[in-house]
Amino acid sequence: DQQVKQNSPSLSVQEGRISILNCDYTNSMFDYFLWYKKYPAEGPTFLISISSIKDKNEDGRFTVFLNKSAKHLSLHIVPSQPGDSAVYFCAASDQTSYDKVIFGPGTSLSVIP
Amino acid sequence: DVKVTQSSRYLVKRTGEKVFLECVQDMDHENMFWYRQDPGLGLRLIYFSYDVKMKEKGDIPEGYSVSREKKERFSLILESASTNQTSMYLCASRPRGLSYEQYFGPGTRLTVT
Numbered sequence: 773d774q775q776v777k778q779n780s781p782s783l784s785v786q787e788g789r790i791s792i793l794n795c796d797y798t799n800s801m802f803d804y805f806l807w808y809k810k811y812p813a814e815g816p817t818f819l820i821s822i823s824s825i826k827d828k829n830e831d832g833r834f835t836v837f838l839n840k841s842a843k844h845l846s847l848h849i850v851p852s853q854p855g856d857s858a859v860y861f862c863a864a865s866d867q868t869s870y871d872k873v874i875f876g877p878g879t880s881l882s883v884i885p
Numbered sequence: 886d887v888k889v890t891q892s893s894r895y896l897v898k899r900t901g902e903k904v905f906l907e908c909v910q911d912m913d914h915e916n917m918f919w920y921r922q923d924p925g926l927g928l929r930l931i932y933f934s935y936d937v938k939m940k941e942k943g944d945i946p947e948g949y950s951v952s953r954e955k956k957e958r959f960s961l962i963l964e965s966a967s968t969n970q971t972s973m974y975l976c977a978s979r980p981r982g983l984s985y986e987q988y989f990g991p992g993t994r995l996t997v998t
Contacts, residue, residue, distance in 0.1 A: 776927070804985050815889070815975055815989030816928070861927060865985055871916060871935065872943065873985060875928040 795862030908976030
């Protein structure tokens, strides 16, 4: 059973609009969450993270929101650009199993010019 | 600039062959990881290592082994390749300490026929 879920396999957004990528988790022990971005033929690269003591973290056009009670987080990209087209992986971990980062299945984002 | 390299981008092997996937990082990181990426399943941890000659099983270690004789190099070994090991294999590294961010290589697309 997947502990980190990304229920939308794909998403299409117009350039300049907001992209919202969602992620749900089941393990209440998770206390740190990350988003990675992956282009074809490249390895994933770290994008942004959030600790469970926060409910929001912002880095330029990227903002991650965490709702612990709902076990839900989301990544907002504003404004979306064609170069943002990639697969986005949500990931989670906890301090008791620090090296075991659990990844979701990914959401493929297409930003249409 | 951080760098994780993997020995091959594409590999085709026959069932029953012994397969070596090599990963090298130049960042002096203590921790190294092997994942496989499959559609709809995200990245799943096979093995990781937190020091030379040390290894820990991940979530799907069956059919795989690893070797870490030098700090910068982490090898994944398929003792007898099977068709269900056809996948994208990703190596990653991370420094010791409270950082969950991992640095990934470009991946090796392995096909077992």
